Amino acid sequence: MIYLDNSSTTKPNHEVLNVYEQTSSRYFGNPSSLHRYGAETEQLLQAAKNQIKRALGLKNYDIVFTSGATEANNVALKGAALSKIKTGKHIIATSIEHPSVTESLEQLTELFGFEVTYLSVNEDGFVSIKDLKDAIRPDTVLVSMMHVNNEVGSVQPIEEAGEVLKQYPNILFHVDYVQGIFKVPLAIENAGIDLCSISGHKFHGLKGTGALFVKEGTRLIPLITGGTQQKGIRAGTEHTAGAVSLAKAINLASDDYHHHLERMVAAKELFMKKLSDSDGVVLNTPQSNSAPHIINFSVPGIKAEVLLHMLEEKDIFVSTTSACSAKEHKPSKVLLQMGKGEQIAGSSIRISLNYSQTSDVTEPFMNALVPGIKKLKKMMR
Numbered sequence: 001m002i003y004l005d006n007s008s009t010t011k012p013n014h015e016v017l018n019v020y021e022q023t024s025s026r027y028f029g030n031p032s033s034l035h036r037y038g039a040e041t042e043q044l045l046q047a048a049k050n051q052i053k054r055a056l057g058l059k060n061y062d063i064v065f066t067s068g069a070t071e072a073n074n075v076a077l078k079g080a081a082l083s084k085i086k087t088g089k090h091i092i093a094t095s096i097e098h099p100s101v102t103e104s105l106e107q108l109t110e111l112f113g114f115e116v117t118y119l120s121v122n123e124d125g126f127v128s129i130k131d132l133k134d135a136i137r138p139d140t141v142l143v144s145m146m147h148v149n150n151e152v153g154s155v156q157p158i159e160e161a162g163e164v165l166k167q168y169p170n171i172l173f174h175v176d177y178v179q180g181i182f183k184v185p186l187a188i189e190n191a192g193i194d195l196c197s198i199s200g201h202k203f204h205g206l207k208g209t210g211a212l213f214v215k216e217g218t219r220l221i222p223l224i225t226g227g228t229q230q231k232g233i234r235a236g237t238e239h240t241a242g243a244v245s246l247a248k249a250i251n252l253a254s255d256d257y258h259h260h261l262e263r264m265v266a267a268k269e270l271f272m273k274k275l276s277d278s279d280g281v282v283l284n285t286p287q288s289n290s291a292p293h294i295i296n297f298s299v300p301g302i303k304a305e306v307l308l309h310m311l312e313e314k315d316i317f318v319s320t321t322s323a324c325s326a327k328e329h330k331p332s333k334v335l336l337q338m339g340k341g342e343q344i345a346g347s348s349i350r351i352s353l354n355y356s357q358t359s360d361v362t363e364p365f366m367n368a369l370v371p372g373i374k375k376l377k378k379m380m381r
Contacts, residue, residue, distance in 0.1 A: 002316045002361050006202075007150055007179060007294060007352035013204040019248045020206060023241040031238050032229065041240050048247035052211070055247075055254045057189055061196075061213045064233050065243045068210035069178045069199035070100040075212055075234065076195040077104040079220030080142050080172045081114060087170060088139030089114045094127050094156070095337045097146050098176060105144075124286035125154030125338050132161055142172050147180035151321060151334040151350055153285045153294030155184055162192030172218065178202055182257040183291050194218045200242075204256075204354075205249030209242040260355035265292045267353055270362045278366070280373055282344055284335060295351040298335075300343040302376050307349050310376065314368040319350045 003011070027044050029037030049063045066072045081091060093105060095118040108114040117135045119127045127145070143165060147158050158175055165173045174195040180186055182203050188196055195218065200209035212233075214220065220233055227235035275297045276283045284296040299307060304320040311318055321332045331345035351365070 002364060004351045004353065004357075004361070004365070005317050005319045006354040007350065008319050009201045009207065010204045010354055012201070012206055013249060013252055015252060016205055016245050016249045020241045020245040023244045027240055027244075031240060032227070045238055045240055045243055048243045051247040052250050055250050056213075057187070058213060059189060060216050061188070062216065062231065064212040064214055064230050065238060065246070066210045066212055066234065067208050067239075068201070069098075069176065069197045072197035072199070072210050072212035073098065073100040073174075073176060074104050075220065075223055076174045076197060077101065077142070077144060078108060078223055079233070080174065080195060080218070081108050082112070082221040083219045084141035084170075084172070085112065088137075088141040090137050090140040091116045091142045091144070092119065092132065092135050092140060093117075093144040094119045094121065094146060096121055096125060096149055096151075096154075096334045097144065098150060098178070101144055101146070101176060121154075121337055123339055124289075125149055125152050125334065126286075126289070127156055129157055129160050129164060133164055136164075136168065136171070140168070140171050142174065144174040144176070146176040147186055148178075148184055148291045148294070149334060150179045151294075151332060151348070152296040152338070153179075153291040155180070155289050155291060158186060158193070159191045162190075166192045179291060179294070182253040183261075183293050188213065200246045200249050203249055203253040205253075206242065206245050209239070209246040209249075211246060256355045261292060263358050264353050264355060267357055267359045267362065268292050268295055270359045271295045271351060271365075274362055274366050278370060278373075280377070282340075284338070284340065284344070284348060293353040295353075296335075296348055297351075298340070298344040298347040298349070299373055300347055302347050302373065304347050304349060306376060307347065307372075310372045311349075311365075311368055314364075314372075316365055316368055319352070320348060321350075 027041045029041040031042040031045055091114055105116045119131050121127050145156055148155050165171050172194045173192055175193050177196050178199050181198050194215045196213040198211050201207040222233050224235050229235055275281050280299055282298045331342055332348045335345035335348055
């Protein structure tokens with residue numbers, strides 16, 4: 001079995017699973033309780049926060065534990081926009097954001113009258129800093145920009161955008177860091193980022209664990225009320241075992257990133273070369289300034305689902321669009337925004353690697369893909 005769908009989710013690290021089980025068994029007290037069991041659990045939560053801050057170099061941020069990046073994006077965007085509603089109602093985002101961002105912005109537009117400017121991308125999936133500057137208005141209160149695109153791997157100019165936005169203290173800057181964390185370095189502290197979303201199951205943590213990094217002094221209107229937990233931003237009894245397991249996954253991934261990145265890069269480069277040399281294959285991931293773990297390609301004329309299941313028969317597992325959109329069976333919105341056209345957008349396949357995989361996975365993949373494409377095209381004649 002060759003699993004190449006790591007951008008959708010990764011296999012949990014056994015050490016993370018052990019920490020989750022041990023924490024659930026031993027530290028079962030409610031962190032808000034005043035007795036010893038509550039105090040011990042609260043201390044463990046704080047220790048998890050401190051570990052994450054050290055691992056990611058976050059000195060001036062608070063950590064809000066969430067159920068994942070989808071919740072973190074919702075909390076960030078809606079909480080930030082509503083906190084600024086008396087200042088302005090204009091938001092800027094890119095045209096290739098994750099559905100948890102675009103649908104949050106649609107709700108803000110429909111329910112509260114916000115206006116959103118979506119920055120277009122070029123054929124390689126990159127936004128223009130000039131376009132960002134031109135889009136800023138006196139009533140702009142929020143900018144949201146994905147760090148690494150989850151479908152094609154293009155890395156957006158977050159640091160440059162942050163420098164621009166430092167000139168506008170009334171504008172909050174949110175970054176979806178889900179696909180970039182432990183793949184593409186980002187100096188969160190220095191990039192002018194106010195809000196940053198991550199998800200644990202993208203780096204061998206557990207599903208249902210994630211976090212929003214909130215810069216000190218940033219005000220958010222809470223979406224979930226009913227308690228003072230997490231400084232009132234997210235009411236409800238904290239998921240202690242989830243928070244501790246997230247901290248463990250971050251510490252492990254931080255070590256793995258430095259040890260294994262070169263191997264991942266080599267595997268990606270070989271995939272890119274082999275695919276670009278294959279007849280009938282269109283490579284969608286940009287050759288430069290793209291993440292080391294994502295390779296996106298299309299075979300025009302063959303639907304993505306057909307390609308996916310053809311590879312699955314060979315025990316190779318890939319994805320089409322993002323996992324959150326895959327069941328809609330629609331052409332990739334990202335590729336359409338890149339100007340690729342309906343045929344390419346409707347036949348895209350995403351390969352996504354993990355740290356343990358090497359260039360050795362390339363040969364069996366290509367041995368399944370190339371004859372499979374020939375067979376499918378022959379059947380379609």
